[in-house]
Amino acid sequence: MTATRSATPVVERYSRAVRWFHAATYVTVLVLLGTGWWLLTGHEGRPSPAARLTGVSDVALHTYVGWALTVIAALGVTFGARAAATFLRESVRYDRGDLRWFVRWPAALATGRFTRHEGHFDPGQRIANLALVGLLATLVGTGTGLAVVAGGASYVWLLRLHTWATYVITPVLLGHILIAAGVLPGYRGVAQAMHLGGRLRVAVAQRVWPGWLERHASRVTAAAGSVSEPTGGTPHG
């Protein structure tokens, strides 16, 4: 990363590869969610807007995009094994004081005054991460099963699991989108962590992920001390 393009100090929270993986995942998941709910609400046989746009029936579109998500997930876990391990480790993390973060959270949604935490993700994000990964894994697994098993008792169970996982993941995803989009005042500006070059304002990182920012800054400072030229990911002023 080069020098800042504006006067606002920014920091790169996620690498380009992670941002592309996230984007590919949510594009496919949104198509799956849309076509899935279209089918679930009894619209099968009547082409959805997505089906009309692509010229592919909703069932086929759901199946093809489901395979695409499976491939994306498999490639992500294979080539990003270290990042995936860090993601899991940071998502199951628990520190003393995290419960206080939850107590203050509802008010902080509006004020932005979050209780300090030390994680890469905030405590609420950690629960959402685990829920999303578990539910997506269930959906990918059962979806693969539904594509392979044509009918019968196994199909019935796979369909039940797939449907219930859809019911549960929908509000979790909507909550994630609401928070990550930065609509709520407390989370304003966080969308930049994953989009538009990943240039997150340092002030936002300080507010939402203070422990991570400090560790990140000290790592960058240490690296800059041993290497004369600054490397990527540093807070830029």
Add this chain to the structure above:
Amino acid sequence: MRKTVKTWRYVAGAAVGLALALGLTACGGGQSGGSSGAMSVSVSEPTAGSTVALPFSVRVDSSVPLGATSTGRHHVHIWFDGNADNYQVVESDTTQITDLAAGQHTMHVSLRNANHSAAGAETEVSITVTGGAGPNPTGSAAPPDYGY
């Protein structure tokens, strides 16, 4: 050592991608159904060449019991004039067609597995509709409401 790990990752990634691509070809693209060997489907009403007025009933005879997809049973897709993406799902032996333009139509009936893949049994019947209402399924951008 680092290079070995990197190479291993590429090999593993390629293997996973290939396996999934093969899975996609076998399961997603082909839409092959379960046991399609002795399955059959036919239309007993309306008969081929008949003239019907809206709404009209369609009675299908299937060699396997039909039911909702949630039961794991087979079902039938009915569509008109080659517009296969715009179909009516039939989960019992009879259904009603309530909206179809007047004129000659070819009604396609396809037996489907619970997961909507083709079970391998299909038939088609030519009919003439009188007093039809609504758009022609082949000629309109807006899909007809088949009454479900």
